[in-house]
Amino acid sequence: MILLFVADPIETFKTHKDSTFAMMREAAKRGHEIWACEVGDLVWRSGGRVVARKARALALTGDAKDWFTVLATQELVLAETGAVLMRKDPPFDSEYFYATHLLGQAEREGARVFNKPAALREHPEKLALMEFPQFCPPTLVTRSAEVIRAFHAEHRDIILKPLDGMGGAGIFRVGADGLNLGSIIETLNKNGAETVMVQRYLPEILQGDKRVLVIGGEAVPFCLARIPQGGEVRGNLAAGGKGVAQPISERDREIAAALGPVLAARGLLLVGLDVIGGSLTEINVTSPTCFQEITDQTGFDVAKMFVDALERALLA
Known part of the structure; x- marks a missing residue:
């Protein structure tokens, strides 16, 4: 069957550690057709179905550097694939959000999308854990500098992080002395304009x-x-x-x-x-x-x- 991977540019893959590549390799071993596109290739015209405008059919070469060859490039209707795998890396910004709506429309047309677009929207990666407080450390989500300061006063050693970060970007630790807490809050919450997650530091x-x-x-x-x-x-x-x-x-x-x-x-x-x-x-x-x-x-x-x-x- 055709498996369409919606991902970052495949030319940027580090194949020795890339999980999407590992998925492709295993699926290709089983005889599935491997196709790839980027989020920017998704198109929905009024009266039409959602397509990947420049989807590429790939043959995996087994070479670590030149790991694929392109067999074909064409417009591909998502509903005519066996499955669509959404593997675009964060950040979960407005463009990612819009992409989940296009993929949701493709689902209504019959596409099978993994992970499910609605579930991606409903489980933002920093916030989703709040549904399971029995397993998470003391955690705060707020735009208020005052509330963050009160959380620090209670827990003394805290981690602050942006909600849309990835790869550890924008993570700060503030210890009991509160050094630079004000500056860090201003940096992360943009003077109250953006929401921040704060957690008790876990040694x-x-x-x-x-x-x-x-x-x-x-x-x-x-x-x-x-x-x-x-x-x-x-x-x-x-x-x-x-x-x-x-x-x-x-x-x-x-x-x-x-x-x-x-x-x-x-x-x-x-x-x-x-x-x-x-x-x-x-x-x-x-x-x-x-x-x-x-x-x-x-x-x-x-x-x-x-x-x-x-x-x-x-x-x-």
Whole structure:
């Protein structure tokens, strides 16, 4: 069947670690046709169906550098594919939001889209965890500098982050002395114009910010602990963190078992839970990663588990 990947430019893929590439490779092994487009290629004309204007059919070469050849470039009707996989990286900005509406229309026309566009909109990655307070650390979402200051006074050591960030960008830690708290608030909330998330600092970050993948409602048995390096407070790989694969803990299993079936039922085939110590800190739904790091270090084939789940979902 045709699998259309809506992603960032494929020329930018780092194939040694890219999870979307791992999905493509596994699907191609099974004989599926691999197509790719970018969000900017999506077009909906009045009276017509949603199409990918310049979709490209790919043949994977097996070469690490020149990893694909283009077999064809054409307009592709999304409803005529076997599945559409939305793998565009954050930020979840207005353009991403509009793309989910185009994909939602494609669904109404008969396309099967993963993750489900409505579920992407309803589960913003920083905010989605607030539905599950039993698993998350003390957390605040606000535009108010006064409320943030009160939260700091209560918890003394806090993390502040923008709601639309990715890869650890824009994350700040403020300790008990409150040094630069005012400046950080102004930077993040743009003088009250933008909403900020604040969480109590979790010292367990020194053992890693764990990415626990949940596929089709079930946890991958290994996670990737992203361990801060060089005095950093951020474990994100994009911020220089070291990725160490390890078996998931009993607490990880407990969180995944509680959230996995709920999120899967809402149309989220693939979810990345971020867990520090025993606390859930984010729920990633746009384009969760770490497939290849886990597979390379443990031998567990995450991409195979994903494509298995995708094929089951398409038969449902």
